[in-house]
Each structure stands twice: as C-alpha cells, then as structure tokens.
Amino acid sequence: MTVGLAPAEVLWRAMAVPRLLDCGMVPSDVAGLRAATDEGVPWDVACAQLAEAQFERADGTSVTAVEALRAGAADLLFAQMAHNFDTARKRELYAAFTAAVGRAGALAGWERVQLPFAGGYLVGWIVRPAAPRGTVILFGGQSGWGAAYLRLADALVARGLTAFLVEGPGQGEPRLASGLYLDVDVRAAYSTFVDHVLARPDLPGPVGLWGNSMGGLYAGTTAASDRRVTAVCINGAPAQPRLLGMRTFDDQAAAMLGTTEPDAIQRNFDRLALRPGDRIESALLVLHGGADPIVSLADQQPFLDAADPDRSTLRIWVDGEHVVTNHAEERNAFVTDWFCERFQR
Structure with missing residues (x-):
C-alpha cells in the first residue's frame, strides 16, 4: 500500500470517462x-483549476x-480521489467539495443533515420533489460519497x-x-438514516436503500437487519x-479503516x-x-440467495462496467422506476 499521487494513466483507469x-x-x-494531464499537470491540480473556472460562472442566475x-x-470530487489516504491535501479538497455542494444546496433548496453516531457524526443531503411519495437513501462505497450521486438524485426527484444522499462510516x-x-x-449507522426519515412527517412514504459498489454491501446487510426498509438496490457489491491486490481498491480500504495492516482490513471485511x-x-x-x-x-449471488425469489430482480448489462457507469442514464431510469413500483405496492 502506497501513499502518494498515482501516475495520470493509473488515475484515468480508476476514474474513467463514464x-x-x-x-x-x-x-x-x-x-x-x-488535455491538462497529457501536458503533465498533476490530476488534482488540473481538477481544482477546472473547478475554479466553473465557480467563476456561479454569479449568474x-x-x-x-x-x-x-x-x-x-x-473537486475527482480531485480528492487522486489521494487515497487522508493527507492534508485530500482534506482540503474534500472540504472545498463540501463547501461547493453547500453553496449549490442553499440556492437549490437541499437540506443538509448531520446526525451524531459513535463519537463522530454522519451527514447527508435531502433533495426533495414538490410532493414526495417515498424516500431513497443513496450512498457509495470506498471513494464516491453523498453528493457524488446528485445525478441519481435528479432521476429520483423527477419521479416524485x-x-x-448520505456519507457513512469511513x-x-x-x-x-x-x-x-x-x-x-x-448496519446501525445506516439504520440511523432510516430512523431520521421515519421520524419526519415531511418525508412521507416508504424507505428504500440504494448502495453502489461497496455501498451495496452496506445496503444489503442493513436491509437484512432493518425490517423497516421496503426496497433495496445493490449495485456492483461483493457479499x-x-x-x-489492486492499488486503488486496497489503499482506499485501508484509509476507510485507518490502518494499512492487511490482516486487520480483511478481518474487518469479514465482520x-x-x-x-x-x-x-x-x-x-x-x-x-x-x-x-x-x-x-458470483460475488453478488449471496444477496439473491438471501432474498425471496418472488421479490428479487437481477438486471445485467452484458458490457456494463463497475456499477454500470457506462449505461448511467438507462441504469438510473430502471432503478428509479423500480423503486416507484415497489413503493406503490
């Protein structure tokens, strides 16, 4: 496990265009x-420069x-992803990402939520339609969290x-x-988000979970422990x-646990x-x-084995990449329609 910025081509593989x-x-x-990385500009610097150019446009309507x-x-989200471990630079970039989301949220009417948990806190953004008829708690895995899933939120809100959009432990x-x-x-951490939704009369209707990458594991295990969850989508997760043995995945797993000791990481995975x-x-x-x-x-089959076959659905994209990013629009439409149908039932 290596601390430091990976070469640009490694980062392009980890963060491909889709x-x-x-x-x-x-x-x-x-x-x-x-263009910038081809010219030798470090990935995080190039991303930050692009962000600043976007922010210069933010004084319009x-x-x-x-x-x-x-x-x-x-x-900025992708700028901080260049740093797997919690360096000062990663913290700086993530704080800037959070601040930008906060500025957008203040204009768009999103609500920031902060919930105490286990000596720290959990956070999330609530993005609401005019007349909500259910809530989907949406989260990622090892490197993309919370407001990283705003495009998925757009698809949900468009369907009522x-x-x-939450950030959990690690x-x-x-x-x-x-x-x-x-x-x-x-499991208790993600049930804390369920608690919050169900305690609020302004968030009516059923509750669903949508977990992406390793977040799909958290979604599946939380649903197995919390019977208040009506529907759960698991997108590209190992049970x-x-x-x-992949640098990005293994380094990010180490950062989430706060140790680079492989045996400790695997014991936590087993837990x-x-x-x-x-x-x-x-x-x-x-x-x-x-x-x-x-x-x-095969990594995902245990989730299906743990569910009622009459209430479970498997959707495969033959050429789909990890979490089906290369069919994002179709994926989002399919999943959000599925939640609508299950909630109506």
Missing part, C-alpha cells in the same frame, strides 16, 4: 482534464449558479421520490472531519469482500460481510455489469 460523467463532471471539463457549482463540485466528511472509521456498527443467517425480506434489485473487473456475478 465514471466522471456519471458523478457530474461536464464533458468540457473531462476534455480539459485529459440562480439556475446557472447551481449548474456551475455542481460542475465545480464534481471536479426524495433522495437522501466515508467523506464523517471520516475526514469527525474521525469516524469503518470499525463501527455499519463477502476481500482485498483484491462487514453478509452473514449465512441473513435474510433480506424487502424487495431486492441487484445490478451487475458483465465487464466489471472488480465484482463478479
């Missing part, structure tokens, strides 16, 4: 990042400002569902600012995680895994990309 677009980077900034702030926030601000690592009760006795009583949707180099269909 992923950049999926998490909100605009096409012109993708092209600008390619409120609509233009929100668009520019979202684009700049996405640039509230999106709760992720984003809870880790970088409050010192909350992945050694706590993760029994392990170190993969987080779907257990033999777990049952997922809620409706279940598993998404799989046939070209995913990280998670195989």
